[in-house]
Amino acid sequence: MTGTETALGAPAERREGREKVTGTARYAAEYDRPGRTHAWPVPATVARGRVTGVDTAAALAQPGVLAVLTHENAPRLAEPDDATLAVLQDAKVPHRGWFVALVVAETPEAARAGATAVRVSYDVEPHDSVLRRDHPASYAAEQANGGHPGSTEHGDPDTAFASAEVRVDVEYDVPPLHNHPMEPHSSTARWDGDRLIVETSSQGTSTARDVLAGMFAMPAERITVVAEHVGGGFGSKGTPRPDVVLAAMAARHTGRPVTLTLPRRLLPSVVGHRAPTLHRLRLGAGADGRLTALVHDVTTHTSRVKEFVEQAAVPARVMYAAPHSRTVHRVAPLDVPSPSWMRAPGEAPGMYALESAMDELAGELGMDPVELRVRNEPETEPDSGKPFSSRHLVECLREGARRFGWSRRDPRPRSGRTGPLLVGTGVAAATYPVMVSPSTAAARALPDGTFLVQVNATDIGTGARTVVAQIAADALGVEPGRVRIEVGSSDLPYASLAGGSSGTASWGWPVHDACVSLAERLAGRSGPLPEQGIEARADTAGRADADSPYARHAFGAHFAEVTVDTVSGEVRVRRLLGVYAAGRILNARTARSQFIGGMTMGLGMALTEDSTVDAPFGDFAESDLASYHVPAHADVPSVEAHWIEEDDPHLNPMGSKGIGEIGIVGTAAAIGNAVHHATGIRFRRLPLTPDRVLTGLLAHESPAPV
Amino acid sequence: MGSQQHGGSGQDTAASPRHRSDTTLRVNGTPRTLTVDNRRVLLDLLREDLGLIGAKKGCDHGQCGACTVLVDGRRVNSCLLLAVALDGCEITTVEGLAGDGEELHPLQRAFRKRDAFQCGYCTPGQLCSAAGVLAEAAAGHPSHVTDPARPSGEPVPLDREEIRERLSGNLCRCGAYPHIVEAVEDVIP
Ligand code: FES
């Protein structure tokens, strides 16, 4: 074969597959350095106040306990940009679960026993932790996550809505959600003289190194951060979390290597969560289905530590042509843990609400929901007026409808029934922005005919090693088997983090460029290569982050078939089908797994994943995997992902858009719409658990007298 | 040819002698005698004392299945079992699934072929659990979805529903479920 023709897009097997199936792949807690110790955090048990004392005597008396770090004795650090990392720096307790001490011991058992023995006393202040639509503390945010303006307005949406022929004015609630990657956040840290070496479960070690350099006031060159294998992140390991700071502090304090694995139950309070979002959607349309007004209001919460605004009204700026529109984010700072990124922040909850409202509008109009979306396809991006670099939403809808068998659907709600089961189908659209960040890479040709490509990509399960090798092989015109890849260490050429579905584009671009210039240099020379080979480097700064005259987004369409048990209220998904238009798909095998993984998380968002801020305590009631239900095998039957190849020259040299997040985006709405089709009842609060559905079914059978 | 070990570094100071016990296990065919902290669970013994990092710690509370290994051929959550209670038991971890040599176990090969994982953190548990499922079905153990009318004790055929039901104790946040089920189907005798 010639690499150029087949390396990109081929379903190459994961390069680290053997390590992962034999149990030799090493994750952050698995570096057993000589003399290693273990740490266990102590979380605050009050929602707001100050630590007035930490009694460490009983903890230190435990056999094997070496030290207890508190705000009184922990190393002083420079103030981080991300205030959630300023752990053990002062007595303040900004939310329940905030770490107030850290026990270091010879073994995990001793550390745990020590943490249980630490006695903390507090000055408690009254707290306020529960979000409401009319919360008096809420304000219109200047900016939402991702640097988006907090509010936008075009035309006169209020008048247009009031005079629309057909109107939908509805509210949806999405609860807080938790990333819960299967590998809990872990870090192993050690100091070697004035050097700091850290293995951490992070989505980006260049970023982690820079953050640590700032906080420990030392040059980045003296820090190495490694993330060889990472057990998932889904946003919650995007930037460093408190574990890595605590491990480095504890290693400095004790002079020993320290491993800190955050106990599962403590994750939701300290690693970020998807903030709850309360939506109000107003859609006005003509009888022909064309939108005349679109208003999306979002109310969400943030912590007292930092402002994070889930950008849930942002997709409404991209999706449909509506001459009059408004999008607003309101945020209430509460005494709650700090929210952060969870897979498709903004898009996932925002599109749940928008796509459910579109389904309601289709119902009001008596129009097919696929056709309604096609009819509102915009010519340019509604908010910016920019042309789309490529947009194949209509093709995704049509192709999905064909594959799913949509034309056989009886549009009448409650038209499908087998025994006690109501059967329904639903559709929703999806979108996710194209993001890419400047990165660098090096490519070296070696005398034995092989190549070494180095880029500090992070493989959190996406298959980064594999796809980077394909990109390199393609640019070099050689077999991927001749290309060795090094990723996952901050000592490698600087690269951006695995987040915002930007990894492959960001890392692949400099890899491609370095390999192209290396291939040119090889073509222009004869004779054997020097022993160390020859190397080419590339840096995409100034290009990857250049403004584009195009609006660049991936699109997709989701279809779902569900059954609703009229006896138990249980909703089960029979099949999920997604069709995506996300540029060029670079590895058919790993891409499919990412799409399916996103859809599975969307199934969880629709049916099983539910978290509540517990008013008296001020943090999450469902904090472990026994109470916070991520989908299990039995919840997930047939999930199919397909795609439409796009040829988009306005992206990057590979022509790819991100694929890690779009799979979750429309899934919950498609399932919710299918439940409506099955039952004739519109549930507007996620997740659709049996208690809620059964209550709805019973109220539907025997409505309360008016 | 057993080996006498004294736990991980510093173990001796982390529990007083009366809180430690000598325990002998056969791990992947090799006898191991260790003096272990009575609080130590099998998962930590494997990971910390024996350096067998294949079994993963996802929750430490029996809620995720990442720590699944086989004890005397049956799958268990190793985070829930005190090591000292397993004296004399035969433990198989993902490192021992294939036996000696370079060859992978058929399940391991099928997982690679089907791309039945992404991050890989749940994978060792899925593999051990799947190996346990095959044995349980062959031995006629019914599951929640097995037809109650089936004669007991006869091998239970594993269709997709059976596989999904029986593997539901092994969570995968990457959502590799459909591919895991395909991989297990591939090795059904
Ligand atoms: S670690 Fe044992 S079940 Fe989760």
Ligand code: FES
């Ligand atoms: S492969 Fe990541 S949790 Fe299963």
